[in-house]
Amino acid sequence: MTFLDYAKAPESTKILSLRDSYGLFIGGEFVDGHGSSFATISPATEETITHVAEATAHDVDLAVHSARSAYAKTWSKLSGSERGKYLFRIARLIQERSRELAVAETLDNGKPIRETRDVDIPLVAAWFFYYAGWADKLEYAGLGPNPQALGVAGQIIPWNFPLLMLAWKIAPALAAGNTVVLKPAETTPLTALLFAEICQQADLPAGVVNIVTGAGTTGAALVSHPDVNKIAFTGSTGVGRGIAKLLAGGTTNVTLELGGKGANIIFDDAAIDQAIEGIISGIFFNQGHVCCAGSRLLVQENIHDEVIQRLQSRLQTLRLGDPLDKNTDIGAVNSKAQLERIQAITDSGDAEGATRWSMACEIPTKGFWFPPTVFTDVQTSHRIARDEIFGPVLSVLTFRTPDEAVQKANNTPYGLSAGIWTEKASRMLAIADQLRAGVIWANTFNKFDPASPFGGYKESGYGREGGRHGLAGYLHSDSAKGGGR
């Protein structure tokens, strides 16, 4: 046993008391849906965790009706301060049940318990706490006179940060006075269903939050429902395009958080040790299942070899395996389909002439796994430099001048995130000005906070989540002119 080998330290799943099956959460109660049910599995073991209902278009209609009724009869009649108190309650309940939620999330998603325990769930609580305080202060948000809720919000979230994405959607919507119908991702419905229990514990009025589980057809039924006033979607750019097209010409408010191909730019004067950690948290955090991941490393040419050597040597110390083990750094890929996508795109990297390096590690026999992988000799035209991989795969490109770094970083239809590593603040600010991306991390990466707006330029979508700006997508005011988005 070397100093890098750790004894197993698994987090116990005894804290969970899951049911054998879950219905849909409509009108404050779990109800049987009208469709079939499907299993949600642990991607680390492929074992079934529980069964959930697949909501049909009729179920979605019932959920929207429930949300509309709650909006008209209850939620819109409450004062902002009373709404806020419900949100504060939810924040506290999440804190109280945080370990249980972290274990459930890790089990269902495959991400390390270290991340769910220290990042996801604390941020979920923070998100509700932050927006709770806005509920009775909307007129101070600077979004025009007499800000008012939109009505019923339909929300569709991805599988990479299941409960955190739920919080990003539900907290501002409820604070602004909307009611919601939320569809969690097909592969990660578990924590949304536990959240439904938390709504019950908080005594949230029935119908204010409705959870419909299912796959793409359930989401499509929600997007095309005529009585939904707002659609908030986080997911792929392809699906986002379809939503924008479907809702063209209508009055539905739409915000879209879509894909990205973030550039992480390392200048030769950067603090290299910190930069190496930043590169790793930029692309290997959450197995790279992050829309704002720093998946393109732009490294100044004269330090390329040193950065790659240090990066590989640091990566070799990471531990891949049981997500419930507290020492695990790299968990499981969320699904078989996603693993196959990662494999297909990385195969194209080999075929197009890039050089692949993967961390040497033991891959578990069950579940879906992909070792942290770094491609060098990458050209800007390669598929691995253009397409969002959504996996633990880094493509390394080089630059010589700051202008070239900016040009390469912006050379993508996406515009979600970017990183800059330099000890020279004036250069950092000048580069930040020129990058066409909604979130720029300088000498850090993948930081999130409920007070900080997040969202994309160009084909990474529109609208912002977080902060004062995050309220704008759930309110309209007397001064808004022109409609549209």
Added chain:
Amino acid sequence: MSARIVVPKTYKLFIGGKFPRSESGYTYEVLGVKGQFLANAAKASRKDVRDAVVAARSAQPGFAGATAYLRGQILYRVAEVLEGRRNQFVAEIRASEGVSESAAEKQVDRAIDTWVWYAGFADKYAQVAGNGNPVSGPFFNLSTPEPTGVVVTIAPQGEKGESLLGLCAVLATILASGNSVVALAHQHQPLSAISLAEVLATSDVPGGVVNIVTGDPAELMPWLASHQDVNALDLAGAASLDWVSFEELAAETLKRVLHPVEGIPGFSLERITAFTETKTVWHTKAMG
């Protein structure tokens, strides 16, 4: 002694700071309200609008990179030059719209005041729409709005009171934050738009920042709505067109879209921020 023969103006397009004819060689007749011939306007083609997008894209970073103070002065300069040529605009509006002198004067006055209002917002909108963020950690965290990029707009197309003012109202909102623009002028009353282009060309607006084309919006808009290098559509004057199909085309590249409005859009911060993107910058704080 015979009356002097006047020298009429040839109305052309405004692309990249120059006044070319349509590459297609096509023109269309512009008539007054009584059906009298006023001029031949250039009928822009697909290639013309694509050239306009190229010009707008190449001019945009420089305009966005200028100081907000300078951008405000450029917009204010448009108002100054417009004021100096008010008689010309009054005459053109009267001929095109058939309105009274006082109505035409009122339109020109409002157009000038529109430039002044947005000129004043150029160095303020970012303060109103941006803010620092108190994140829980040792980070400097600032959110600021930036121009979206290249915006395509259709000027309001009403029969009276809009041929100059409508175009100014959409242009000033888009320019205030530093976007560049391709504008489709009032289809049937395009003369003031081209005269406005002469004002812009002599007002310190960098060439290519504003491009104004005349022609048939129904024919030109599909090219622009689906153009890969256009970031946003302002459909202000598109109410009578099949504008939903434009928005559907725009969805392919996730363009920002503002829907048609009744009449002329009023002074509005929301219209400025509709064509901006919020950028959030995080930076570590440390003593060492």
